[in-house]
Amino acid sequence: MSGAAKASDSPLVLWDIDGTLVHETRGEGSRMQMRAIHDVLGIDLERPGFGAGATERMVWTRLFEHAQLPVPEDLTPLESAIDALYVDHFAEVPRVAIPGAAEAVATLAAAGFTNSVLTGNGRPVSRLKLESAGFDVTLFDWDAAFFGREWSDRVEMAKAARARHPSAVIIGDTVNDGACAVGSGIPWVAVGTGGHPRDELERFEPVAWFDDLVGRTDELVRVLRDAVGYGFA
Numbered sequence: 001m002s003g004a005a006k007a008s009d010s011p012l013v014l015w016d017i018d019g020t021l022v023h024e025t026r027g028e029g030s031r032m033q034m035r036a037i038h039d040v041l042g043i044d045l046e047r048p049g050f051g052a053g054a055t056e057r058m059v060w061t062r063l064f065e066h067a068q069l070p071v072p073e074d075l076t077p078l079e080s081a082i083d084a085l086y087v088d089h090f091a092e093v094p095r096v097a098i099p100g101a102a103e104a105v106a107t108l109a110a111a112g113f114t115n116s117v118l119t120g121n122g123r124p125v126s127r128l129k130l131e132s133a134g135f136d137v138t139l140f141d142w143d144a145a146f147f148g149r150e151w152s153d154r155v156e157m158a159k160a161a162r163a164r165h166p167s168a169v170i171i172g173d174t175v176n177d178g179a180c181a182v183g184s185g186i187p188w189v190a191v192g193t194g195g196h197p198r199d200e201l202e203r204f205e206p207v208a209w210f211d212d213l214v215g216r217t218d219e220l221v222r223v224l225r226d227a228v229g230y231g232f233a
Helices: 028-041 056-066 076-092 101-110 123-132 154-164 175-184 198-202 217-227
Strands: 012-015 114-119 168-172 188-191 208-210
Touching: 028 056, 028 076, 076 123, 101 114, 101 217, 114 154, 154 168, 154 175, 168 175, 175 188, 175 198, 188 198, 188 217, 198 208, 208 217
Parallel strands: 012 114, 012 168, 168 188, 188 208
Antiparallel strands: none
C-alpha cells in the first residue's frame, strides 16, 4: 500500500463513509440490494423500514425475513450483483466529497496516522464510493478496515476492531458511530457534516466535536494525537 503507514505501525483512524467523507444518498443501499435480489433471484421484495446505519448484512437479512423467506446461505451471487450495479451507478452518478474530508485524510496520513474505514458497506462499494468522489484510496489501509458485508451488528463490528487495533479512533457523524464507540471502548470524534444535531451526538461523549473539517486539519491532528490513549487500558 502506498501513501500511508500500515495499521500495525501507527494509530488507526476508522472513518465512517456516508455523511462523514461523502454526501449520503439515503435509502440507496437497500434499493440496490432489492434490485440485486430481483436480478439474481427474480424476486421482488418490499422494503421494510431501516434505521440509519444498517449494515449490508443486516439489510439482506431483514429483506428476506420481512418476506418470510429463508436468507440464502450463500450471498455471494447477490453481493457480486450489487457490486456490479454500483460500478454502473457511480459511473453515472458519482458521490460528492464533503468539503474538507479529502484534505483531512491526506493530512492525517502525512502526520503518521493510518486511515481506514468502519462502515456498513462492503469493501468493493466502499472503495467505489470514495473513488467516485475523488479520494485517493491508496491513503486508506483496506486490510485494517471493517465492513458491514460481514457484520449484522455495527457495535459487534466495532468491538472486533477494538480487539484487533487497540490504538484506534472513530470519526463519524451519527448516533450509530457514537454507539459503536461507546459499545467498543474506542474513542470517537463527532462531525456535523451529516446534519445530525450536536446535542444528539454529544450524548455519546465524543472526545471532540467539529461542525466540519474545512481548514481544521491541524486541530484534528492534535485532537487525534490526544485521543490515541484516551479510554484505553
